[in-house]
Amino acid sequence: MANIALLNRCNLRCPYCFASSYTGKEREDIDIDTFMSLLEFCQSDGQVGIIGGEPLLHKNISAIMEILSYDRRFHTVTIFTNGIFLDHVAEFLSSPVFSLLINVNSKKDIGESNFNKLRENIRLCLGIMPRDKIGLGINVYEENQDFSDLVSIIKEFGFRRVRVSVVIPNDKSEGGIPYFLRMKNTLLDLYRQLKDLGVAPCYDCNAIPECVYTDKEKEYLASMPFANMYEREIFLGQRSVCSPVIDLYPDKTATRCFGMYGSGRVSIEGFETIDDLKNYFFKEIDCRLVNIPACNSCKDCYKYKTFGCFGGCLCYKDGGKYNEESSNK
């Protein structure tokens, strides 16, 4: 699924924001004609993500939501939002095309009043949309992170699934595997709390490779609830791979994914369809990076040999440091 960035502004300043290299540099919101041309460009996917910055800040967000709610080329439109302005678009959310991925930030990071607004908007959306159209996400970005605000939202509204994003630091000098090893205890703390609540975790990308965990930790993770076998396999690190997502920007440029914003950004003008662009990024980026081992153990690992594990995000291999530190193997 491709994503269209409506703008690069955000009302929040989250400390971990992976978009910080993007937000703030270009001030223009996407214009409607450009938005329509990007929809046409990615129509063959049948689904599209709407991202920012915070996409609901777009000055013509009502017009954009109306266009999306009537566009029959797309069966699913996912809005990636911090949730604070969802009440501004409530009138459109009853359209079955929309899904939400609401990023739950803590009170510490966004302040009590924004957090309360987020909570009220979740309540509002649950009154409009089916529960399975509303996803919650948590960004894990610091050791010993406090997850109590996420837990309070899960308990209050009865969510049963949470998307976990292990934030890729802007400074990749540490290397992927040492970063995962350093963050592991914080993540295990989150997973224990989710398990106690009967909540299934999932990743969308940057899945932690299996070798980061000890056998005992793997046994524990395997006992968690999962929404399906595919998510279980990825969560347990049995597959840590990704393929080009394609993020499209208001100036009609594109990147393989958001993590690659700082490198490999191209104009879409030379490409006829989204599939041409995916093939281009696959050849130019994936083929160049997947053979680079993530750690010393990779070359003896069947997952490395069979393209079953990239060792987490490819960004670590694209200008980041390829670490020599071994995993738990």
Ligand code: SF4
């Ligand atoms: S391929 Fe490398 S990072 Fe992945 S599980 Fe094997 S040793 Fe670990």
Ligand code: SF4
């Ligand atoms: S390269 Fe990194 S940011 Fe991009 S899709 Fe893969 S894991 Fe995600």
